[in-house]
Amino acid sequence: MSFITLTSDFGTKDHFVGAVKGAIYSELADAKIVDITHEISPFNITETAYILKNSYKSFPKGTIHIVGVDSELSADNKHIAISLDDHFFVCPDNGLISMIASEIQPTKIVEINIHDRVESSFPVLDVFVKVACFIARGGNLTVIGKEIKEYKKLIEIQPKVNQEQNQIIGGVLYIDNYGNVITNISRKMFNDIGKGRTYKINASRYTFTKIYNKYNEITDNNSTDTMQFDGNKLAIFNSAGFLEIAVYRSNLKTVGGASTLLGLEYRDPVIVEFFMESKPEYSSLN
Template sequence: MAIITLTTDFGLKDPSTGAVKGAILSELDTANIVDISHLVAPFHITEAAYIIKNTYSSFPKGTIHIIGVDSEITPENKHIAVQLDDHFFICANNGIMSLIASEIKPQKIVEINIHDTVETNFPVLDIFVKVACHISRGGTLEVIGRSISEIKQLKDFTPIVNQEQNQIIGHVVYIDNYGNVVTNISRKLFENERKGRDFKISARTVSLTKIYENYSNAINFTIPKEERREDDGKKLAIFNSSNFIELAIYKSNPSTVGSASTLFGLKLKDTINIKFY
């Protein structure tokens, strides 16, 4: 049974998501459709890339991932199908795959060319669904596109190490449901550049000099609870489950006490600096 995942910026109110699912089942009634997220910020490909990059490998090999973010076809935004890590991705060639495939080379890339035979003003519904169902039936990528060797690169969101190698400049790439702020600075990059030195993380109103392995490590549970003064609301940095540096507030709640995003004044694309001493 084919597994087809959906990641879009369609939201939960409009009919788009339901129409796409219906189209898949009309072509392939045995399909197993899995929603990854439909709440990606509109046209925000870096946010979508973070979600997919940290989700797809949990699915079985051969899973087909439809990415409906910034998918309108233009001369500068063609459609592609990519085989990567034995998974298949169908999306626009808008740079999103360069972020997903930043550490793994694609096995195959084709530029989809079935548009002349399909009338559409909704490419996810009319093009991506047809490609996904073709792949799920065992069809090859060459049938629905011409092979290409490169995908569009997004270099603006790659962390930069300065010439003196005492500073990493990264960005906010994701803000989760708790308002925690995820950066594009990986544990691997941080440790490679740190070389045992002290450091300071700076981002707008916050400065931090320690990174924890998880949220609870920031709390000293040897002190009786009634004597601890900085449990809820404590500012901290952690290596999150995807091994990226994340800025957080212990037990934050964006709708009540606030979150790292609101209290630190951080939003998507904001700069994060790490200096080594």
């Protein structure tokens, strides 16, 4: 039996998550259900895409991912099921899949058409669960909908390159549980555009001229009192390969996080500027 994951902005206070799990178990008593998160900021498609892109590959091939963020059916927000990278995604066509499919093209996309039989104000429960369980039983996607070739593109998450000014103009994509600020500037883009040149990173009123490979590199790995570095600001490429502005050993209840200390919020600009000078203090991770 395939794994079924759940990602939503439902939170855990209300009955929604429990109802969805109950509906899955009612159809598949031996289902294996995993919560990725239910703490997505309400209706935040970009945040959803970032979390899914960096979590789905950890699951076995054949896993079915139900996505319940901004899922109400409309003429502009259809429901789709996708086969991509040997995984299945049952989700709204609101642009979130474009980040997941930025490097790997979907094998098959169908527009779900069971709505003629199911009218619902809770499509994750009444539509997505049925589709996911059908796929889990080995059902073919073309049975639940007509095949389509296109899906909505989420243009806003793409950084821009200004060749004349030697800049990458990115922005805040996600703020994690530590208050660290993740941008949409990837390590690959940084290396491709920078070509080993010196640089500076402008984030709010702060400037960074060094990118660390690990958080604790800021301590020089020699200090016996690493606590003296708590709260220091740094730039790093995180495990997902995106440029991150962080605070060493951040704690939102004490020293604060990069978001609050630097005044950075979702969509705020982060700009990398390159110069024709000596090589920066940064070694690419292979």
